[in-house]
Structures are given as structure tokens and as C-alpha cells.
Amino acid sequence: MTAQPIPPITLPPIENPDREGEWLQKALHEWLNREFIPEAINEKIAQRAAQIFVRQRLEGENDLGSLVIAIVTEMQAFDFRESFYSEFAIANAVSDLILDSLGFERCCGQ
Structure with missing residues (x-):
């Protein structure tokens, strides 16, 4: 069995940037606080990533993989100390x- 590449995930074009940014900031902030302990820095991290x-x-970037790489690259300048x-x-x-918001099953790439 040959491994198949995972097809790219393309998001629909952005229609309401403010709402999308607010949603991501809130969702990421909640996730950060749940994963370890709530910290003041989590709000700044979520704000910057959003x-x-x-x-x-x-x-015009709608490819999720490219968006993830952009976040990694640009967040390198953030002080995570x-x-x-x-x-x-x-x-x-x-x-x-x-992926969760789009209904994708993350474990299996479907």
C-alpha cells in the first residue's frame, strides 16, 4: 500500500474578517487556558495569532497548511518566555x- 499525500485544505474566502478574527482569538484563548493553566500571556498569544x-x-491565503506555516514563522518573533x-x-x-470548526476528523485526515 502506497502512502497517499493528504490533500490540501482550502478555506472559503474570508467574508467577515472581524468576526473570523474574534472567533479565532476567543477559541484559541480558551484552548490555551484549558491545556495548562490560565495565564495573562495567553490572551496576548491568542490576539497575535488571530x-x-x-x-x-x-x-488571499486560503490554504490551511500555508496559514499554519505563516503563523509558525511570524510567531517566532513573539516572546514566549x-x-x-x-x-x-x-x-x-x-x-x-x-479543522474542528469545518467538521474534519483530525485523527484520520478525513
Whole structure:
């Protein structure tokens, strides 16, 4: 059996950037607080990741993989010293939240 590449996941074009950004910021902030302990820095992390995501979407990027890479790249400049997280954990969490919102089963790529 040959391994098949996972097809790209393309999001629909952004229609309401403010609402999408607010949703992602809130969902990510809640996720961050649930995973470890609630910390003040979690709000800043969620805010920054949502800003990157929305800006990328407004620039026409709709491929989820490319959006995740953009978050990893741009979050490298964020100071994570007060956090348990890293840019990779944040980008993966954003991806999972988006997949969940679209009804994708993450464990099996379907």
C-alpha cells in the first residue's frame, strides 16, 4: 500500500474578517487556558495569532497548511518566555480549531 499525500485544505474566502478574527482569538484563548493553566500571556498569544491569521486571509491565503506555516514563522518573533507554549504549539492549535470548526476528523485526515 502506497502512502497517499493528504490533500490540501482550502478555506472559503474570508467574508467577515472581524468576526473570523474574534472567533479565532476567543477559541484559541480558551484552548490555551484549558491545556495548562490560565495565564495573562495567553490572551496576548491568542490576539497575535488571530491577527496573523486574519491578515494572511485578507492577503488571499486560503490554504490551511500555508496559514499554519505563516503563523509558525511570524510567531517566532513573539516572546514566549512567560508561557508554556511555542510558535509550533500555537500554529497546531489554530489548525485543529479550524479543522474542528469545518467538521474534519483530525485523527484520520478525513
